[in-house]
């Protein structure tokens with residue numbers, strides 16, 4: 486099983502990481518997860534741009550160029566022989582004796598793994614079940630940090646209720662933000678709604694591609710406007726997006742059907758347009 490750490494390819498189980506890596510002790514780092522189709526990384530540039538932004542927001546020095554990161558991605562795909570799967574990479578601030586403030590000398594660590602696996606086409610066909618849960622995360626959800634405890638607890642709650650995703654709701658405003666590992670959308674009267682970009686959600690690469698490419702091409706109106714759980718339950722369709730799930734219909738939340746309880750027409754059109762883009766870029 487292939488991994489990559491600070492410039493060399495290693496076996497995944499080879500011990501390489503210091504106990505004092507700030508990634509371990511503080512969750513002080515960022516990550517990206519990309520999807521490999523037919524031996525090619527889809528939308529890698531968008532992921533790398535977000536990675537650089539996350540680093541800058543956390544004041545972690547940017548010690549790799551996009552070209553270098555692209556080359557490492559290409560190398561790990563080639564070396565692994567994997568044609569369809571996921572690449573995970575993370576950059577942690579540095580290794581240093583534990584202090585909350587940043588140490589003087591900073592040498593970020595880059596690690597990467599690649600795993601075989603294809604998309605959950607069964608979920609795309611049947612749709613998934615979700616729950617609503619309180620969004621207890623910090624107020625910089627726009628940064629893709631490796632601190633994911635709020636997301637982990639939300640997903641676990643969904644899992645324990647035999648659901649595939651947890652749709653998070655901010656207390657106070659009672660507005661839906663996003664899934665635990667996806668962006669969330671509803672369709673009402675042929676208009677697609679999703680939470681606007683802000684500190685409360687991640688700017689998903691898949692979300693951006695839907696806005697900039699798929700919806701535009703299909704002439705579908707998408708608006709960035711937050712809504713309540715009740716509004717979502719009265720929608721005609723709902724779906725989630727992420728790199729690994731692409732566009733996946735949500736057919737029920739808290740055991741209440743959305744629309745007629747089947748994957749929606751507009752949802753499937755968007756999924757189709759997304760697949761066409763993947764085909765164009767990777768095949």
Ligand code: PMP
Nearest residue numbers: 666667668687689690691727728
């Ligand atoms: N929101 C959260 C909280 C996520 O973890 C993810 C998955 N990385 C997304 C949204 C979707 O982002 P993307 O489309 O870039 O995979």
